[in-house]
Amino acid sequence: MRPPLPPKHPHAHRAVLCFLSLVLLFFFLLYLSLTPSRKKPSPLPSPPPSSRNAPADSLSDPHRLFLSLSPGANASIAAHLRTLTLRPHLAGTPSAAHAASYVLAHLRSAGLRTLVADYYPxxxxxxxxxxxxxxxxxxxxxxxxxxxxxxxxxxxxxxxxxxxxxxxxxxxxxxxxxxxxxxxxxxxxxxxxxxxxxxxxxxxxxxxxxxxxxxxxxxxxxxxxxxxxxxxxxxxxxxxxGGVGDPLTPGWAAPSAAAAPDDGGGERLDADEEEVRRRxxxxxxxxxxxxxxxxxxxxxxxxxxxxxxxxxxxxxxxxxxxxxxxxxxxxxxxxxKLAKIQNVFGVIRGSEEPDRYVILGNHRDAWTFGAVDPNSGTAALLDVARHYGSLLRSGWRPRRTIILCSWEAEEFGMIGSTEWVEQNLGKLTSMAVTYLNVDCAVQGDGFFAGATPQLDKLLVQVTKQIQDPDLEGRTVYDSWAANNEGISKIERLARADSDFSAFLHHAGIPSVDLYYGEAFAGYHTAFDSYKWMIEHGDPSFHRHVAIAELWGLLGLRLADDPVLPFDYLSYSTQLHVDNFGTVNLVEACRKTGVNRFILVSSILVNGAAMGQILNPAYIILNVFGLTLIAKLQAEQYIRRSGINYTIIRPGGLRDEPATGSIIMEPEDTLYEGSISRDQVAEVAVGSLFCPDAFYKVVEIVSRSEAPKRPVSDLFAAVRQS
Missing domain, CATH: 3.50.30.30 (Glucose Oxidase; domain 1)
Structure with a gap:
């Protein structure tokens, strides 16, 4: 999983292969979903009948065996958490290396093949x-x-x-x-x-x-x-x-040595370069x-x-x-300074599709003792590894490869996970099935989840099979829905504050994030200790067990199901916001006499006509989700409606305040770049009563070298074709 340093600008043939592979995979999975499987599952020893979770007939043999191993798991999870939190373990320090060794040893003892990747960010x-x-x-x-x-x-x-x-x-x-x-x-x-x-x-x-x-x-x-x-x-x-990852290696992996390139080290930007100073x-x-x-x-x-x-x-x-x-x-x-960080991996090779990866990840480094953030998740990861190891000893092998990941330097800006994704981007974009993230596994009560839409249905199914850790006779799903007025409330992972960010936002890999408790008052302080956890957070460690069960069972379903359990009908429903939602708003404007409509769309919506069909961003957004196509359809409807419109197509959206000035171009001009959400809002508000913005489609990004100009002047300079 450690190929050579990827080029900064991927070659076109790689993008072509990626695009064609994903399209073929889509139709292959569609065919399989309509064809009953004739293959019988391999026999496994009968599991103990002690599972407190779903009925036997709703689970396959390995899944039932996995859940049957949960009794006593709270004690082993508590022991892991106690050991991991004996001392602070800030990334890049000797104590962080001790934590890495502990995780490595337990992944190995579970029977998994182990790997370590070093970086010097x-x-x-x-x-x-x-x-x-x-x-x-x-x-x-x-x-x-x-x-x-x-x-x-x-x-x-x-x-x-x-x-x-x-x-x-x-x-x-x-x-x-x-x-x-x-x-x-x-x-x-x-x-x-x-x-x-x-x-x-x-x-x-x-x-x-x-x-x-x-x-x-x-x-x-x-x-x-x-x-x-x-x-x-x-x-x-x-x-x-300005985003996640090592400031000196934006877009490629940090070298595995501190030496300069002339002394055998890898390429880095100089600290005084503008691209670095902006960070x-x-x-x-x-x-x-x-x-x-x-x-x-x-x-x-x-x-x-x-x-x-x-x-x-x-x-x-x-x-x-x-x-x-x-x-x-x-x-x-x-x-x-350049400091050594270590990502630790446990790998279970797939028996039938070994080049398809189901990835489970948690970071290991902490600002202080880290009982909540992140080692509640680390302890759960080690328990998942123990369960998977027991399955291996029973004769089970997953259909697809499972990779358990323990990241370092997340607290500095998701650095460990980002460097690994950048190093393996070519493989991951074509081979990774999904990324399942757990950061703060337990920080209070109540279950919370975020996911990309194609995983919604699977997430609901799995939560219905796990016993609620706080209420007898209820599943996690029952309590989850009850706490959200009868629905399973799933966040959409637009934030960039945990290790799913590089997988989802950079590589376009479907992702999940799971945790108990909405917030933690001792966040990033010395209160984040084992003492707090046993007195307040989860004294019995049953919430930890529930997260481990959910996490592990999600991994098993994605690794073992003959047809990947993705639901793209759910995904298409989400796209109604981009297309049919806009259509409904236009019709509402007509009925109420409103004659001004501002739509925020995206650059590359017309990427095919621009010759950008091989642009990685266009591929990632369209092969499965068809996001840009839905936005383009919405734009076309508005332009035919007769309503006075302004369509604003921003580049990649950043949550930080503006660090440059706005560049505005005519439609189908820009194919890369980013912009602060604040600047997009500035343009949208400025367009409302600006005559030069009427009936126009514009594209915007921000650049540090651009002169600052009033929004009205920017619109005046754009000629609509």
Whole structure:
């Protein structure tokens, strides 16, 4: 699974083979789905009749045997979690290597073939930091602690933001609430400008990196971030921008050695190249305890703080937002370096389709002890491996190859999984069946799932076969549906905050993400410990067992079913939003007399006419999902409707704030590029009453070198064909 370094620009013949293979596979599976299987399953020893799950007649022999092995699994999972969380294990450190060795040993003892893939990406650690509160004249008022109160022995890495640049600031403080655009508008109404100030922001305004970017765009010189009601926990995290993966190797795998290319190492970009510098914020940021943030906020003057900002905080009614009059003195020194990370694999080779891969993955690295994030999932993965090993010893072999993956450096930006996907992209796009992800397996109560639509039906089927871990006599599906007003609520994985991202968003592989509990108050803090898990999260470890059963059974169905259990009718239903949903909106406009319609579509919708049928993005989106074709049909309907339309086709959508200026071109012009969602919204709103936008189809991306121009000027420059 470790082919040579892939080229940055795939050759056309590879894309042709990929496209044809996927089309042939689609029709082959359609044929099989209409043809009854004549092959009898290979016999297996009769499993013990102790399974607490589905009736025997609803499961094949190996699946029934798999579930029969669950009694006692909670004890083995608890033992794994206890061992994995004895010490913090931040990626790239010696303790992370110990965790890798532990996982490797247990995959091997389960009877799986094991592999290790090493990479040397650029990781970011704290070298030194200081914080103090000064009088208006610069005299020291008092130093402020940066240690985590919940970690009195300083066992974990000091709280910091990975990839925050080194820097120093001595400036007035300003409170910006959550750091959202609406918060800045509120400050504007109060006459408060953050330019030249250190801003204090509470978590909850989206990705922390995006919060820092917005502050820098407003002229702030540094950011202090806290979490309300943190009970002494301080949240670490990354502020890496512009996607996932190693900043020095965008689009290809990080080398397996730290050496430079001339000394036998692989290719990397230089750290001072613009493509790399765009991945890091321009101003330093640091996380602090709520108590420290309150010490600063209580000294601020200026206009009174809006009541909605103050209500959840231990502040007086007359508290101000700043700036000043006190000064905040902050220094931070970053230590960026190439560090060794290890991905660990357990492989069960398929007996009939060995070149088709069912991949189960979890990351292993943690900011602190990692009992929830991520080692609740690691412990479950090892239990799945134990179950699969028992099946192997019974004589079972999966039809397709199963790969169990333990990633490193997810916390820095999904680096381990992304580097492996980039290294094996050619194989994975043509051979991977699906990727099943579990990150924080258990962080509370209630089952949650995300999936691409073709896996919805399978997910429902499997949850109906697993006993609810909290309620006797109910299945996971029963409780899942009951908690969501009678439906199984499945998220669509648009976020990019776990290891499914590279598989789904880059390689286009159908994916699933499973977990118990919607949120965890101790996220990325020293509270993420085994003690918390046995006292609050899952004292009996039955939720862990349920996740392992769900995860493992999904893997078995996808590896063993003669016909892949994908439901593309479900997928086509989702496409109604792109096509029939738009048609319904157009008809509603006609009935109500609305004569202005703005549609956000996508570049490459007309890729076939543009000669882009071999473009990997066009292939991935259309071979199964027909997403771009559905969008094109919606566009054509609007253009025939007679309604005054503007159709906006953005490039790949980014969740981060804008890092460049908007480029606008006529339809069927752009075939690559990306753009911030904020910029798409800016264009959509700007088009509403802009005459030069009427009856036009435009394509937009953002580029750092482009000059900033008003939206009206951009539309005026585009001539509709």
């Amino acid at each position: 650029l990781l970011s650690y704290p070298a030194s930091a200081s914080l103090a509160l000064l009088r208006p004249d610069g005299a020291l008022l008092r130093p402020l602690p940066l240690a985590e109160p919940a970690d009195p022995e300083a066992a974990a890495v000091p709280p910091y933001h990975a990839y925050s640049p080194s820097g120093a600031a001595m400036a007035p403080g300003v409170f910006i609430n959550y750091g959202r655009e609406e918060d800045y508008r509120a400050l504007d109404r109060l006459g408060v400008d953050v330019k030249g100030c250190v801003v204090i922001v509470r978590r909850g305004g989206g990705y922390r990196g995006a919060v820092v970017v917005r502050a820098a765009a407003r002229g702030a010189v540094a950011v202090l971030m806290f979490k309300a009601a943190d009970r002494g926990g301080v949240e670490r995290g990354t502020v890496l921008l 890091f914020p321009k101003i330093p940021s640091m996380p602090v305890a709520e108590a420290v943030a309150m010490e600063i906020l209580r000294t601020l003057g200026g206009p009174p703080m809006p009541r909605a900002w103050r209500d959840a905080l231990p502040l007086a009614e007359d508290s101000g937002v700043g700036p000043g009059p006190t000064l905040v003195n902050l220094t931070y020194q970053e230590d960026k």
